[in-house]
Amino acid sequence: MNKYLISGNSVIAEAAIRAGCQCYFGYPITPQNELTEYMALHLSRKEGCTFIQAESEISAINMVYGASIAGARAMTSSSSPGISLKQEGISYLAACELPAVIVNMMRGGPGLGSISASQSDYFQATRGGGHGDYRTIVLSPASGQELADLTQRAFDLADNYRTPVIILGDGMLGQMMEPVEFHKEAPENLSTKSWALKGAKDRPSKIIKTFTSNPNELEEINWRLFRKYRLIEREEVDYETYMVEDAELIVIAYGIAARIAKGAIKKARAHNLKVGMLRPITLWPFPFKKIQEISKRVQYFFVFEMNMGQMIEDVQLALEGNGEISFYGRPGGVIPTPSEVFRILSRQYYQKGLNR
Amino acid sequence: MKAKVKMKGYIEINQESCKGCQICFYFCPKSSISDSGSINSSGYFSACFSDNSECNACGICAIVCPEAAIEVYRE
Amino acid sequence: MTIKTVYKRPKLLKERLFHYCPGCGHSVIHKLLCEVIDEMNLKERIVCIPPPGCSVFAYNYLDIDMAESAHGRGAAVATGIKRVSPETIVFTYQGDGDLSAIGTAETIHAANREEKITAIFVNNAVYGMTGGQMAPTTMIGQKTTTSPYGREVNKEGYPLKMSEILSVVEGTVYIERTAVNSPKNIKKTKKAISKAFQVQIDNLGFSMVEILSPCPTNWKMSPIESWHWVDKEMVKEFPLGVIKDRIKVKKC
Structure with missing residues (x-):
């Protein structure tokens, strides 16, 4: 198996492409720009794939939401201040039970902070981050190789549990170069997503929604999420x-x-x-x-x-x-x-x- | 020579969907729609068609009806 | 004697009472959308992105695929769907608070990228569902719950003209402003919607129909007064008509 010596940010991008990521939506922020740039170079020209440099982090996460609605494997990446902006979209993804992969290469905060590596977003990542009663799976890589492996795992977890997954790295991991092996090649065909909306053909029309005026209905949605989170807690702990x-x-x-x-x-x-x-x-x-x-x-x-x-x-x-x-x-x-x-x-x- | 037949139309108003906004009263060129005087289950005074034989099924009432409560027929 | 049906409730409109207030423009627009989608035979390949606001419940009425977006993010969500599935016809349904306040960035940039999507922009000069607060499109002098003394230019600025703003964005192909306050205007709105969808079907670029729509409750008027007010006040600030048409140029 070939070994690659590339920066951590590029490792995530390459691993994502090999995991069948079809859409990437980003916005420049240090120290994760190499990831966006790698996607611009390699994903944008790939058949059936989309790369957009969005007008803001908010737009980027909402494009991920759209791509996920259409049934694609989609991801976005940013660093701490940008991740704060994405929380709105992450909450909607969790509510609609849509898969997505969100990378946070953490930097010092609060505020604009610094561009140096930090771990100050632990609470934000592990407590849901946005509004509402929800959790996201949070993966914490500690090496170049793990960036590759966990990125690929993130896409599978997101699809299996229909939930947003956060890869919580940091500025140092992103910039560091280590020899890395990619254990997976891009899958030929990803299974079609049962929830995908492309028009009501050969089936009744469907809706993906988060709003309901009935608290009892919303309570049931929350309990359904809760049961899913319990299952994840039972099955997916790793250390x-x-x-x-x-x-x-x-x-x-x-x-x-x-x-x-x-x-x-x-x-x-x-x-x-x-x-x-x-x-x-x-x-x-x-x-x-x-x-x-x-x-x-x-x-x-x-x-x-x-x-x-x-x-x-x-x-x-x-x-x-x-x-x-x-x-x-x-x-x-x-x-x-x-x-x-x-x-x-x-x-x-x-x-x-x-x-x- | 063929005698010109006057078009005759009529409308059906779904009393339950009607919210009594009276938009159709205003736009009906023949003033054929008026207040039914009765309250539907949503609490609105619904509209009713007063068959004065003037209706020519122009369809304007149905076009403007925000509730899609009016259907128009021509005999 | 045979009986001919002149107007029937649109097929794609679900059998359900609208929650909208008497005289509201939303339900008229819903009706038109159902008619156009049916006539253009798009049900099997169309996805609507409804917004938060009064029309958040649009899914209760339109029998088509829908995916609700966060406030203002419609154009970004539509972009995501359209890029994954270019053969799908994607349209956003947005109010003036949604498209011209919180969602300006998303809208302008989606238009500028020449995304092949359509925006149905319902302009009723207020935030409706939250109780009639001032919107960027509120008329000068108009009283709302957050401009109780009337909108003042030196404090709250001018009514924002999104159609005109978007008309100078290169990626927009077709923009028309219509209203749903008279039989004639409603017919024009229907035509504009089908034209905007056709632009998308032909893969030409971004299209938008801005629809001036009465909101009797928040304007504190009777339904018919509110329908007249659109002509009397709104049209002066927001003139009706085709604002931009680059269809021929794009087709060459």
Whole structure:
């Protein structure tokens, strides 16, 4: 199998094309422009495919909504400020149970923030993001290879559950170049979508709608979504464990922060500190059960995020008051080094007396 | 020579769809539509066709009726 | 003696009472759409994008495929559908708040990309469903719930003329402004709608019919007064007629 050395943003684009993405709608924003540019170069000339540089992020997500209504595999990408604008459309996609893939290569916030990598949109991504009672599947890649694999998985999940799926990367993953293999070729024929609207031919007319004036009807729609979300929580949790077997201290980190933490853990192990890591790959659904399982044996947890502490709330929910959690975070687009994290980590380790 | 036959028409007003907006009263060139004086189940005073034999089935009432409550026939 | 049917309820209009107020223009436009779609034999390949607003319930009446859009995003949603499925006839149904306030960007850029879609733009000079607030198309001096002393130019600006604005956008092929306040105007509106759909069928570009439509409830008038008010006031600001016709040029 061929290996490609391309930037993370381009990896997502290529993986999407190979996953059968037929439509891409984007709007320029750093640090994810390479993705849009790759699509302009490669998707726009592909037979039966569409690339549009939209007039705004809002338009882009609504074009995705339209393409999904017509039964196509569609995606859009942006970075934090642009993702805020897309939330309206994501809410409608969730309400209408339409598949879509939305990439957020996070940058520092709030406001216009910075263009440097950050993880400040964890709450926005995992709590639904827009208005209304809904969730989106959130995938958190931590390497070039995972960008490829999770992008392809995102399209399948979106179709299977008819729900928007967020790929939550960051500016660093997007810019980084790593050798990547693409495990999938574009499918010859994607199955036709039962919900697609193209005119009422050989069937009664159909509607795709979100509005109803009947609260009871809307309640039933909400419960239907709820049941789907429960199913996703049961079936789709994914995570990676790293040196947890004998660990006394468990780092919990995701995405690029987990990559940095891995470097710190390697240093810790070199100093005979028994540190391991749980890395959630799906941020929603979150690996609550796995953390509970680990907490039966391990007392100390160390949450590391590139924000002021967002995922830590999910870890607290998982631990239900058991165990002890400490936190280290750098918000605003500051990217800590493995040595820095190792320093904090080892201090915790000694303070807790884990070396004894 | 053939005698010119006067066209005769009539309309049917769906009393339940009518909202009594009276737009048809105004536009009917023969003033053949008026208030029925009775209230339908939606609470509107519906319109009724007063068969004064003047109706020539021009169809204007049906064109302007916002409720699509009027159907027009020609004998 | 044989009896000939001169006018029958349109086939594509579902058997259901309209929720619109007495004298409302929406239901007249719905009727026309049903007639045109049926006459042009488009039911099997047409998708309507209704907006939030009074016509959010259009799906209760028109027996065709529909996909509801977020406020103002109709043109973007229509773009998505049309690009995936070029053989589908896609039209948005939008009010003046939808198309000329929150959705200006989507509309202008879809038109500029020469998207092969059609906009049915219902202009009744107010936000109807939310209770008659001021719209960009509200007349100067017109009282609404958010311009209770009448629209003032120095505070609230002028009625926005979307048809004229769009006429200078290269990608628009056919734009006509009509009204549904008299038998003659209703007939013209029907013709304009079929012409706009034909532009799309011929794959020529963006087409729009702006329809001045009475809103008796929010204008606080009787139905017939509101139908007259369209002629008396609105037409002065929004003159009727073909605003742009590039059909011949595009066909060459």
